[in-house]
Amino acid sequence: MLRVLIEKEIRDILGSTKFSLVFGICAILIVGAFYVGGVRYQLNQSHWEASKSENLRRFDGVTDWLTVQDTRIHLQPDPLACLVSGVSNDIGRSIEVTGRGSLGAEGSRYDEDPIFAMFRFLDLEFIFGLILSLLAILLCYDSICGEKEQGTLKLTFANAVPRTTYILGKLIGSFIALFGATAVAVGVGCLILLLMGIPMAGSDWLRLALVIAVGMLYFGVFLSVSVFVSASTRRSASAMLLLLVVWIASVLIVPRVASLAAGRSVDVPTVDEIASKKAAYAVQLRQEFMDAMNEFDKSNYDVSADQAIMKYMDSLHGVRADKMADLSARLNEERRNRQEVQHGLAFRLARVSPYASMCLAMTELAGSSLEVKHRFLNQAHDYQTTFADFTKEKTGMTAAGLRIMRIEETVGEDGREAPPKPEPIDATEIPEFQYAGPSVQNAMSEALPDLGLMVVFNLLFFVGSFVAFVRYDVR
DSSP: OHHHHHHHHHHHHHTOHHHHHHHHHHHHHHHHHHHHHHHHHHHHHHHHHHHHHHHHHTTTTOOOGGGOOEEEEEOOOOHHHHHSOTTTTTSOOEEEEESSSOOOEEOOHHHHOHHHHHHOOOOHHHIIIIIIHHHHHHHHTTTTHHHHHHTHHHHHTTSOOOHHHHHHHHHHHHHHHHHHHHHHHHHHHHHHHHHTTOOOOHHHHHHHHHHHHHHHHHHHHHHHHHHHHHTTOSOHHHHHHHHHHHHHIIIIIHHHHHHHHHHHHSOOOOHHHHHHHHHHHHHHHHHHHHHHHHTOOGGGSSSOHHHHHHHHHHHHHHHHHHHHHHHHHHHHHHHHHHHHHHHHHHHHHHTTSHHHHHHHHHHHHHTOSTHHHHHHHHHHHHHHHHHHHHHHHHHSSOOOSOOOOOOOOSBOTTSOBOOOOOOOOOGGGSOOOOOOOOOHHHHHHHHHHHHHHHHHHHHHHHHHHHHHHHTOOOO
């Protein structure tokens, strides 16, 4: 009996004109999201390679490693971050690294193309979060009350059909039909990625599969909610209206209200406030530097005057940079701690909505969550140490972000021609920065609470649908 009911529900859904029209549009959007993501990755990859080449080109003709005071590192594009954007387009993608001092990312995608900040990209988070959840509502809002209005529900129970078997067949059949159709569209999208030559490692495919699983769980929540509301109302128009209210509250209102409430509850120092404190301290350090330079005594150094002053300045810059770095680290740490408290409160409030849980889980698995900014900066600080060691090995001093100006002489003091110009440096010797995204294990551990919530939402509304229909008046 259960198998017959499941097959009937699958045939009814797949054979309906409503399904063909609505899901046809959704399938096009899903495939389009994969194609757009692939194109974005190719564009970002070419931009990343061009940025690295431009960084090396700056050193063309340079003959002295002392003039290499900084280098630029860039956030390497990730195929999954192009499929689930998260905050990857909002954060800076390049950092100027010197041997000492604080670091800051700049050059976000939306800085270059602000129109995308207005309308955002077409990605899987948007498709599952907004489009497919509406699809679930449109296809299942009248699954119970609609049949009652048409009289088919009463005819069905004129036969010896247990209510529990009927509602199970209705729920399972709806899940299978809609999940299967969605899986076909996703499969076509994955094939497009392969045809476009997007480099996806085994771990990337695994994370993508987990992203799709999260989307399916979210899809299942709205399927269950739709059946639950349909089994709790007598008219399909009432069910549709109520489901639209639920959808608007879940997708559009709750996450924004949660962010607003957290922002009002937890005070976070602004970037401008921190910059003002840094600027005031920098003025103080500059005055200390000038005072120390006035006290310079070359007799303390057993080298030439030029070498002595260079060593003395390098030591002063080291102290100055360390003090500024300590202040920056303290201020940034305070701000980050306050932000984490604010974000934690916002996420806890927002998780009342399954949409928020889906977004958080998807971005964690795709490596485009809020953590990508912190991860990029932390790895940039590690690279700064590597770059400082490299410049010290080449020059005997640590690069401190100062430009050393030299005047090339063509004629010596005795009137003889100066020695030939030295050979240019090989800029490719500069250590290459490699950004490391989250591993599958780390991504799973971060996404696990939201995955658990998605399962709870599914079970809650599945049981709610079951209980509501058992008590439903089929007459």
